[in-house]
Amino acid sequence: MKVPGKMLPKIIGFIVRKPVTVLYPKERLTPPETLRGKMKFHLDRCISCGLCARDCPSGACTMHEIDGKKRPVFDLDYCTFCAQCAESCPKDAIEMTSEFELAHYKKGEAIVK
Amino acid sequence: MVCGKGVEGIDILLTLLYLFIFPGFLFLFAFSLFTEYLDRKIYARMQRRVGPPFLQPFADLVKLAAKEDVVPEKAEHFMFTAAPIIGLAAIFAAYLYLPIVSSTGLHSFNGDLVVVLYLLTIPTLAMFLGGWYSGNVFGQKGGMRVASLLFSYEIPFFLALLTPALIEGSWKMADIVHFEISHPLEFIVSLLGFVIALIALQGKLERLPFDIPEAETEIVAGPLVEYSGRRLALFRLARDAEMVVGAGLLAVIFLAGPEPIVQLEPVYLSWIVGALVFLVKTLFVIFLLILMKSAVARIRTDQMISFAYKWLIPLALVQIFIAIMVRFLGGI
Amino acid sequence: MGRVKLPIGPQHPALKEPENFTITLDGERVVDVDIRIGYTHRGIEKLMESRTYTQNLYLVERICGICSYAHVENFTQNVEEILGIQIPKRAEYIRTLFLELERLHSHFLWLGVAGHEIGFDTLFMYTWQDREVVQDLLEMISGNRVNYAMNAIGGVRRDVCVEHQKKVLQGMDYLEKRAGYYKEVAINEKTILARAENVGILKTKDALKYTAVGPTARASGITVDIRKDDPYASYLDTPFDVITTNTNDVLGRVVVRVLEIFESIKIIRYLMAHLPAGEIVTKAPRKVPEGESISHTEAPRGEDFHYLRSNGTEKPERYKVRTPTLANLPALAEMLKGTYLADVPIIVAAIDPCMGCMDRVLVLKGNEKPGELVDGERLRRYSIKWYAERGWKA
Numbered sequence: 001m002k003v004p005g006k007m008l009p010k011i012i013g014f015i016v017r018k019p020v021t022v023l024y025p026k027e028r029l030t031p032p033e034t035l036r037g038k039m040k041f042h043l044d045r046c047i048s049c050g051l052c053a054r055d056c057p058s059g060a061c062t063m064h065e066i067d068g069k070k071r072p073v074f075d076l077d078y079c080t081f082c083a084q085c086a087e088s089c090p091k092d093a094i095e096m097t098s099e100f101e102l103a104h105y106k107k108g109e110a111i112v113k
Numbered sequence: 114m115v116c117g118k119g120v121e122g123i124d125i126l127l128t129l130l131y132l133f134i135f136p137g138f139l140f141l142f143a144f145s146l147f148t149e150y151l152d153r154k155i156y157a158r159m160q161r162r163v164g165p166p167f168l169q170p171f172a173d174l175v176k177l178a179a180k181e182d183v184v185p186e187k188a189e190h191f192m193f194t195a196a197p198i199i200g201l202a203a204i205f206a207a208y209l210y211l212p213i214v215s216s217t218g219l220h221s222f223n224g225d226l227v228v229v230l231y232l233l234t235i236p237t238l239a240m241f242l243g244g245w246y247s248g249n250v251f252g253q254k255g256g257m258r259v260a261s262l263l264f265s266y267e268i269p270f271f272l273a274l275l276t277p278a279l280i281e282g283s284w285k286m287a288d289i290v291h292f293e294i295s296h297p298l299e300f301i302v303s304l305l306g307f308v309i310a311l312i313a314l315q316g317k318l319e320r321l322p323f324d325i326p327e328a329e330t331e332i333v334a335g336p337l338v339e340y341s342g343r344r345l346a347l348f349r350l351a352r353d354a355e356m357v358v359g360a361g362l363l364a365v366i367f368l369a370g371p372e373p374i375v376q377l378e379p380v381y382l383s384w385i386v387g388a389l390v391f392l393v394k395t396l397f398v399i400f401l402l403i404l405m406k407s408a409v410a411r412i413r414t415d416q417m418i419s420f421a422y423k424w425l426i427p428l429a430l431v432q433i434f435i436a437i438m439v440r441f442l443g444g445i
Numbered sequence: 446m447g448r449v450k451l452p453i454g455p456q457h458p459a460l461k462e463p464e465n466f467t468i469t470l471d472g473e474r475v476v477d478v479d480i481r482i483g484y485t486h487r488g489i490e491k492l493m494e495s496r497t498y499t500q501n502l503y504l505v506e507r508i509c510g511i512c513s514y515a516h517v518e519n520f521t522q523n524v525e526e527i528l529g530i531q532i533p534k535r536a537e538y539i540r541t542l543f544l545e546l547e548r549l550h551s552h553f554l555w556l557g558v559a560g561h562e563i564g565f566d567t568l569f570m571y572t573w574q575d576r577e578v579v580q581d582l583l584e585m586i587s588g589n590r591v592n593y594a595m596n597a598i599g600g601v602r603r604d605v606c607v608e609h610q611k612k613v614l615q616g617m618d619y620l621e622k623r624a625g626y627y628k629e630v631a632i633n634e635k636t637i638l639a640r641a642e643n644v645g646i647l648k649t650k651d652a653l654k655y656t657a658v659g660p661t662a663r664a665s666g667i668t669v670d671i672r673k674d675d676p677y678a679s680y681l682d683t684p685f686d687v688i689t690t691n692t693n694d695v696l697g698r699v700v701v702r703v704l705e706i707f708e709s710i711k712i713i714r715y716l717m718a719h720l721p722a723g724e725i726v727t728k729a730p731r732k733v734p735e736g737e738s739i740s741h742t743e744a745p746r747g748e749d750f751h752y753l754r755s756n757g758t759e760k761p762e763r764y765k766v767r768t769p770t771l772a773n774l775p776a777l778a779e780m781l782k783g784t785y786l787a788d789v790p791i792i793v794a795a796i797d798p799c800m801g802c803m804d805r806v807l808v809l810k811g812n813e814k815p816g817e818l819v820d821g822e823r824l825r826r827y828s829i830k831w832y833a834e835r836g837w838k839a
Contacts, residue, residue: 003637004322005408008565010626011159012404020161020574034603036588057500082503082594096506096588160570250449254786321564322636325787410636413562413787414473 035080035098039074039112045093046071051096052085061085076102076110128219136213136388138205144168144392145353146381148399152356155400159407170353175348182342189250195247197340197347200239201397204354206276206311208234210363210371213391224284229362230271236351237263237317240326243348244336245265255335258326265421266316266323272429276303277366279436286365293369300367302439306432307367310423311398314359315405316417318352322409323417356399364394448476450785455484459562459769459790462800466793470786480774482624486804491828493764498524501761506592506640507800508766509802511554514547515744516802517764519751521596522677527736527755528598528729534679536600541678542588542716543595544742545709549620550579551745552702552709554628555797559699562794563640568631575623581825582616585609600726617710617779624706632700641696645792647779648693653754657776658769660705661796663689664697671743682719685710695795720802731759744769747799768802 022029031037048070053061060078063070072094073087086094104110117227149170157164184190189407207229210218216249218225237259244256278284279290280299293299300307337348364370371391412420449470455463463484469477489508491523491746493501505520506513517643518540525532553576586609587593595601605613647657652665662669670687672680688704689699731756741750746767755761773796780792 005405006630006634008404008408011407014161015155015158017161018160019163021163023163032585034585034588036594055497055499057496057503073690080503080592081589083588083602084503084594084767087597088499160567161574162570250451254451324564407567409565410560410568410634410640412636412639413785416783417641 015034031098031100033098035100036083036096037098037100038096038102039083039086040095040097041072041074041091041112042095043069043071045091047091047093049090051088051091055084055088057084059104073111075108076112077107090100114184115407124321131214131219132209136384140388141205141208141354141357143351144172145357148357148360148396149353150407151399152403155403156407159403161365176347177341177349177426178343179296180342182344183339185248185339185366188339189246189248192242192246193339194344196239196243197344197351200236200243200351201347201354202248203232203235203239204351204358208354208358210286211358212286212290213361214371216370216372217287221285221287226274226278226286226289226366229286229358230274232336232357233317233355233359234263234267236355239351240336243340244326247336249341251334251338252336255326255338256413259336262316262319262323262417263351264266265418266313266425269421269425269429270313270317272426272433273306273313274362274366276306276432276436279433280440282440286370288367290370290372293367294372300369302435303367303432305428305435307363309429309432310363310367311401311405313421313425314363315402316421318356318359319404320402320404321406323412324411325417343368352370356402357395360390360398360402363398368381368394368398370394392417453789454603459793459799460798461558462798464798464800466781466789467804468789469782469785473786475781475786475789478778480778480802482774482800483800484803484804490766491560493761495760497731497759498761499731501764502596502598503592503594506531509768509799510591511551511799512547512744512746512749512768512802514543514595515742515749516751517596517740518678519740519749520753521598522740522742523738523751523753524598524733524755525729526738526740527733527753530599530727530729532600532727533724534721536722536725537679538716539601539605539725540596541680541683542605542713543583543593544678545712545716546579546583548709548745549706549713550576550583551797552706553579553742554746555702555794556631559791559794560631561792563637565637565695568627572627574658575620578619582613585596585612597726597729599725603726605720610720613713614717617713621707621710625701628703632696635772637699638696640788640791641694641699642692643694644788645695645784645795646693647776647780649691651779652776655776655779657747658772659744659797660701660775661747661773663687664701665693666691669698669748670797671741671748675739675741677742679716681791683715685712693789698795732757733759733761734799735816746770746799747772768799770799770803771805773798774803 019047046069048063050063050070050072052072053063058078058080060075060080061072062075066073074085083096086092086096087089102110126261131137147170150165150167184193186191188318210220210225212218218306241259241263243255244252244259247253275294277289277299280302281289283289288407315321319326327337337345340348371394450464450467451470452467454460454465465481465484467479467481489504493504496504501520502517505591506517508516509737554571557569557572557576560566561574583593584590586605587595587603595603619679647661647665649665649667652662652667657665657667658669666685666689668689671677672685685708688701688708688820690700692700735755735757737754739752741748744751749769750767752763753761754763754764775800777793777796780788780796782793
């Protein structure tokens, strides 16, 4: 006859061990560098081709005329962090960092210029 | 009654102290919150999680009491309110008869074991009535499940708790406690009864694997589905207190309750020692209940009834047979 | 108590996503089931018609969170077939790696959810902790834990370096040990057997009649697996077995999924050992010539089927998605008849429902007779008229 409770030995072993929970924000896990987080824009490399805005799936990247140069502005409220803009740019002017703690209170607060 | 000698005034004062503060209602209140904390913390640690902080059950109770109390339109107002109050009152009354600090409770007489068992059935009935009068089809289904569970675990529970009384020869809990201290081998004889009573207690408290009435993933909290605010706080307190009283009853009957190891002259000091012994034994029983909860899945109503009638009741009858044989042959 | 009509859903703790099962109960037995869907319809197929193919890559993967990569794989296979380009071998292997990693994380997730439905929270916590290993691997290679955005039209976007390969193999060793523990404990645990054995019976001929797919069909003895029947990506090269049992019940589905975990680990180990060198992407033109194409893959839940029609511009003309849960729903209705009420959540959970993928809505108002067939052109004119009345431009 099979007795229920086959998991008991392992369960009792776990009672005295440290839990696996990471108590955020006191302890933090470091994300890998390949994480797609906030983007960084290098204005000097931009050639105003507009390919990034054309390929953005959500409309986060839009071209604006600022100080006489047409250049992209990224709104993080719409961004899906897919990195297509970084891939489409022919001059590598956009790069993705691994910064992911981007919570903010009001719409329009998180804009990357 | 309590100490039998001394000045009349101090006697009344000690009785009131016993009744309300220690080991009365306040102690039961604090102890049941503490056991809920232990239950959730150890359960979480078994799953490698952190678990709630110490004051969490108290905070839950305060939060519930502060919330809006909604009575649905289709519910019967009087029964809906009366059900949790009746359940809680029955538990508190049963608690007073348990020997906690000395081998007698507040009032000890022949047959008080039966009274405690009877009073422990009332919270289950109160939950059934509360679910039935909720005016919600989920509540009625949950209430019916509570009633069908009642038929399955009450009988083994009573039969298993009968065993030490049989061996000892009386229905008085004080006598059972004295008997167990003087004959420690009696525990081996009633070990099977202890296991059966443990399983049946888990069913009575409606915890995993027998928490069919309150199965969260099936009928959305069963009989408690329409309760909120203060009434829900009372039901939750009744559930925690039932765990304390049930485990305490098991500790008293099978593990010889609170024997004051050393008879200290000021009565309240021996009370404290007795209470500590009682606490340790009750916590041991509760730890076994928590282990049972974490290792198994939930079983269905029909499976539970067939389990009770195919395994628990025959084993309880075997245990009674053993007890009668021991008493007859040993002549103890 | 007579016959009671109990609504399970759309909001119910047993369901992870909203759908409505109105069950007719006689005591504790289910007599009849009426399923209504449409609560999370988002109109993705229509949205895809107004975005370019590159933008659609990221929209398609958001059809579902758990089986997202299977949808992207289908989409890119469709576009590449119309374009007529052949992707490099290394890209095929990396795509297969992600398909199998996704199957791993989906099956571990399902084990936990099934444990939670029958009240076994300890199993739930343990399997989800093991799933974190897979999620960390996915995050390390692709940059995100769900919706990996790994595919480009013509290959993959990121490469797997030697360091990553080592970590993947370490992860596989750990997961194999854990899966072995679950195979020994979870399948032989008496209370789980009591809840899962002989529950939710779906006989083989019923499974064929009601078009069940995926592990639901494989637990009824039908050997159907798109990876073997119609190989795509690099499944022709990798050796693996198709797991079937013939117990026809929920326990069979549990066993099939647990054993599939082992097969996935085997495939991933083979891929990591035989990864060919080379490019990871071939350049694809933006404008796709006219054509039609279909593609199907084995998602963790079953056969996922996509259809694409292009018209020479850089936006698709029509895209249709048919997910495995939609194929399993008629079989689910058949399974639920005659069971206990207490078994309804575990049976629903056993087909691994993903309502977010599946949802579609068809409500016709007007002077159509009930039961009339409406063709695509009439629906299209109706929808344009509906939007125009509300002042929206197409």
